[in-house]
Amino acid sequence: MFEPVLLKNLDRPDAHRLAAYEATGGYRGLARALKEHTPDEVIGIVKAANLRGRGGAGFPTGMKWGFVPKAPGRPKYLCCNADEGEPGTFKDRIIMERDPHQLIEGMAISAYAIGAATAYVYIRGEYVKAIRTLGAAIGEARDKGYLGQNILGSGFDFEMHIHEGAGAYICGEETAMLDSLEGKRAQPRLKPPFPAVEGLYASPTVVNNVETLACVPHILTRGDDWFRDIGPEKSPGPKLYCLSGQVRKPGLYELPMGISLGELVEEHAGGPLSGRRIKAVIPGGVSAPVIPAEGLGVAMDFDSLAAAGSMLGSAGVIVIDDSTCMVKVATRIIEFFHHESCGKCTPCREGLNWVVKVLRRIEAGRGAPDDLDQLRDLCKGIFGNTFCALGDGAAMGLRAALEHYGDEFAAHIDRQKCPFH
């Protein structure tokens, strides 16, 4: 039986306060890291746990920390990605609103491991409650000596600050976030150099997602083998799944990595609304290609979803039932990407503009016979040719919608109307 880890305190009314966090073992992971381990040993433990980034790409966290040069000299930075803009995703908000000390502790441990004295938490500006709650928690942690100078008598100094975003999805892309933190328009940077070598203010910088960092204290207290034993070997650990859309019990669910998408939707989230049938599920935020109902047996982990032609992404699971027009869903998704395109590269900026026009006319019943070919060509022109993964995500999602629901698109064009209205 799986016991919640990240959400174990969620039902306590005071879970966001330091006293409640300490009462359930909070900050013992930090104490252990500082007193019993060298920074390199902490990196080794996180590597051994095989923790993979929960921000979307699933990059091994310990390996990323290991890329930070050891040499003294330039200051090193830790940045927590709390921009959470991927539609369908709300897990990081709930961690910060309900149990923010997990994040603070995880960040302190991470900063110790990489040798950073300063961290920024980049939180999207809409998250006013999370910003206030995390801000108050940082104050409590500082007063108690978990942040600041000479933490727990170890000689380690560490301070963290909140940086409020101002509404731009692209700030979630790690290098655009760094530009935003430097006071510039958020536009992705060329990689390499990777942030671990040259990031914020051209200094070595680690960027990690909120949920990734929140796993770290538990790995330190319970051990890397405990973590590795949850879920699939190559993609282990507890996982937060965000369920939304046309489903009976939307909400945040913590279950092992690798649970089947069908079990998640049908058993945990209560299945479809009454009288409805599930038609499709988007498994990892709108950047993740849609999975048709027949494919719900897929396991929710990085490798299985990639093998199925989709991705775990942010684990924003959006359930779509048979009352919904897939052309409309696809149009809304591409409109989103077009709106959020930072404008730096042409295939994304102009290509998506074109795609939106074609999709809107198909949905409005004015599609031309060669519009589907045109859409496929546009996807080809965009995919692999954009500066960052935003454009790729948009093209991949549309390609999957055309592949699985081509009939619906064609019906719009044949009948010159949306069959769902």
Next chain:
Amino acid sequence: MSPPSDMRAEIEAAAARYPDRRSAIMPALLIAQRLHGHLPGQVLEEVADILGVERIWVYELATFYTLFHTEPVGRYHLQLCDNVSCMLCGSEALLAHIETVLGIGKGETTADGLFTLSTVECLGACEMAPVMQVGDDYHGALDIARLDALLTRLRAEAGAAAGATEMAGE
């Protein structure tokens, strides 16, 4: 209008968190917008002067990020999410309803200056879709009845505040 006296102090406190003052432009704009309601050119210049940074750096951020408003917005900014999860849960009907009862479209403000209506991309609260943000607060699981109740409450709140100012002025 001279800037409220604590704007400079608040911006200086924000700037102290970064090794480079340019990084403080975003927090400074948020501070300025909270104090002024929106960000007219004169406020942008003020922010640039306080931080001692290029004015163009300040302008380019004020026009890039959607939460910054260079034009005035109503007292209550209704920001209705119309991304996929909210759309699947009925946000379109809510939008149509607001447009009808307030007589404004997206991007418009009511004549009394009370409400500005916008649709926004995912607010990150899809478990309570459909969701609308008004000021600092999220309002979830909206339907027409709840929406009407919310608008009524906001109107009453504004009326009470106006009444209180009048009393204080007398």
